[in-house]
Amino acid sequence: MARRAKEPSTKSEESAESVSARALRPTLDLAEQVYDQLAHGEIPRMRLPLRTKQNIAFQMREGVWKLGRALGTRSARKKDGALMLLRTFYLVDFIGEMARAGKTSTLRELYYISEGWEEGKFHSEDESNLLIEDLEVLCTRLREDFRLHPEENGASVIGDLTLRERNRKGIAKKINCRDDVGDGGYALPFNVEREKIELLSTGAKFIIAIECGGMVDRLAENGFDEQHDALLVHLKGQPARSTRRFLKRLNEEMKLPVVVFTDGDPWSFRIFASVAYGAIKTAHLSQYLATPSAEFLGVTPSDIENYDLPSDKLSDVDIRALQAELTDPRFQTAEWRAEIELMLKNGKKAEQQSLAKYGLNYVTEKYLPEKLTEMGIL
Amino acid sequence: MAERPTVAQQLAAKQREISVAEFFERNRQILGFDNPLRALLTTVKEGVDNALDACEEAGILPEISVEIAREGTERLRVAVDDNGPGILRRQIPNVFARLLYGSRFHANRQSRGQQGIGISAAVLYAALTTARPARIVSKVAEEEAAQVVELLIDTQRNLPRVISEDLLLWDRPHGTRVELLLKAKYQRGRQSPFEYLKDTAIVNPHARIVLVEPDGTRVTWERAAPTAPPIPKEVLPHPYGLELGELASRLKATARPTVAEVLAREFAGVTPRALREVLGRAGLSGKEKPDSIHGELLETLLEALRTVPLLPPSAESLSPIGPLLIKRGLRNVLGEIRPDFFAPPVSRPPKVRGGFPFLVEVGLVYGGELPPDQPVQLLRFANRVPLLFQQGACAVTNAVANLDWRRYGLEQKGGSGLPSGPCLILVHVASTKIPFTSEAKEAIAEDPEIDKEITLALQAAARHLRLHLSRRSRREQASEKFDVILRILPRLAEKTSALVGKPVPDLTPVITRIMDVVYVNPSVVAAAKGGSTTTVRVEIVNYTPRARVLELFLEMPPAAFPPDPVSRSPDGSEPELGRMWWTLPKLLPSARAEIALTFPRSSEIDADEVDFYEAGVDEAHLLGADPLPGDWEVRVPRAVIEAAEEAAAAAPPGEETEVDYDGAKSEGALDEE
Structure with a gap:
């Protein structure tokens, strides 16, 4: 649906104002429609x-849920x-005003801007975020076209990847994500499209996307990235759009397979689903954000048993989340159903870091090599 | 051996009469003097109960003042003043300093105090803790001066001891003042004199009560009712509640010559026919001398009295507060917390348990500043006396806890126990003999008859609450729609008009589509202070897309009928049911009509007491009123019926069956960034 990233070349020739105006064209049609409804005594809708x-469907052609x-x-x-x-x-x-003034706004700023909208004031940031997504759907555009963006989220990348980033001042800088960055790795900006980041080269053979910062640090400290030619990407819990978009670009442009390494609990399954299949709320953008070939590495419910990991009891909320996943179309494969049912049956969940039970090197020397070999990556 | 006393002799030497006063001195907790806080409350309570009873018996509107002053550490001087009839000099010592002396114990009618223990016990407690006599000032109307008597109790002989007496020129025609110095402690809060007087003011709106607290704070509960409740009549004892001993002593003490006469004249409910049957069953002729009946014969007679159907005991001996005064009392005392809702109080008809009549009354208040997340406040009263202790052990509490309040809109875990919510429930049990759980008279004992009556009264009040809450929720829904049509829609029209560059369209058709209701909006315009009228204004707005011919029906308490003036003369009325109705002129979409009714202020009409019904529109399209109930038996004009049918036929086929986009919630909320 969203076209922007596919036609980046038209961008530079247009003024900011006309880009916004064009992006907002469908809202004018909507205004027309509402006006006519009012004038004809119909309830605006x-x-x-x-x-x-209930309303996401698998798209064979793109391999994502839309x-x-x-x-x-x-x-x-x-x-x-x-x-x-x-x-x-x-x-x-408001978008029109920003375009005229050459400004952009964060999602949070928009929430506060609405203080001046009298009756229209948002009551929570959820409401404003929802409305922006609605606008994306209505106009088949990305929110950046409306000059709206999230705060920098700083998800990080560690490994042998060389890219060129055009910074705020418009200066292009070549960066290697292993040699040119500190211990924190390369921090992703909110905009990871081509005009901002150019992917140049990589020595990595695959990407390992990791839920928790502690595990990223463990792998980096143990030299896992260098030893196995891996690119480490920190998901920071539920990954931001930019993180998912970046994974997709690496996957498509650098032909790197993606494996997802998370905790072994119902919420982590959803993290994987949003990376691989596309999230429900942003299903209109799935073809941009989802990496259909991404695979779930673990921690799987079977891992908890096979590796005899220290575990916690599932809470009531966890159990409800698992049951919801059983009716989620994205999890309707035999493998996922078996794993979810196994977790429900055992009533156990485990963190990634529970692997430390067997020592600090266990995850890099035993667990990951075993799992990656099993998956045919190593 | 003869010199050695036997065990029985030794014991006999120690056995002697224990005076009642001595007994209570050793067991003062029984009467509620077990700690300084409690002792103060009991003293105030006994003084005030006596004062109210005295005023009531004399038909005087009570003016009662309670002054509590600190005097040394842990010592308070308590003075209770009333404007009652006063007490004759010769009775003063016995009334205040002799236990079990009273005028009401033998009277078979409802009163606050009964046994004549209370105030004397306070005098006794005062003497025990401070060794100071009670000071009584009392003046009867016939005397020029007031008597001042200082008293102690001779605990050995249960007799008053007068310490001093004097005369005083008093500034009032009659009344009594009791002054005691006692070891006590003052604080506000639950189970305090403040609470007790506040609750007393609620159920005695004819009294004016003043409290002066030790720090000088003066609290006044003004009189809210201009007349005293009728004096309950004293009635003869009814055989259904009779004990064997009582029957024996009646027969012994009587001056009447025959058994038949005693039964017919000294007991209630014994008709000539019942008398014949009682005598027959007991094997008596009726001509026997009363004092010749004893032993087995006495038992047979009592059994006959209990089994033969008699007239039920008369309820004239009861003094209900009545719905109007319960409401006034609650309003007067709780007015400052601004409750949203005073349920019409429930006063059940008298019932009988044993030989004693009783009745139950319930008042219910909701909202305002009552705490929303706490258990409801329960105010229990027995014969107009607040019960502040032993709430858990009381039949009233159990009846409240056993009702499933969830059905009536209050929260209640598991459907039993005290419900929670911003609600206050008043329960008054009146009887010539209230079954208390103990002599301290703190809680009413379980009794199936009383329980049933309390439950019925609670249910009746709770139904009003449910109605109020459901009306409130409909009003809230309406207020959402009003937000849409009054605040959002005009801006939406402005914004879109500006974007498309056209003039703002007329919104009336959209408004009537969105609302699609006939809105009946009553409001009560209380007259300004000092004004003598209350006006109920009803606005009827046709917020539907078609013209309506409507019939509006009003039901008000018959006592308040008729309002005068009425802005539009009704097309029909039924005064004895408090009903009137109008056929309104045809209302086009967005058109409105208004009717105003004026009531005299004394009718104390509330918006909650006027019910509105509407014919000519179905329930789904009606807001603020209910459809006319089927049992009204009023003929609705043909024009109204025809217009309604026309509107129904023209109505679009119901709500759209589309999915509400803003109502559909994604379960994948956590999937998002």
């Missing part, structure tokens, strides 16, 4: 694809719907 678990065809109606009959319609037009105004 618009239709949008539902971004729910939005399905089910539409929901946003109607002014109810207060929530009426407010969201009203806010849409406040937001359109």
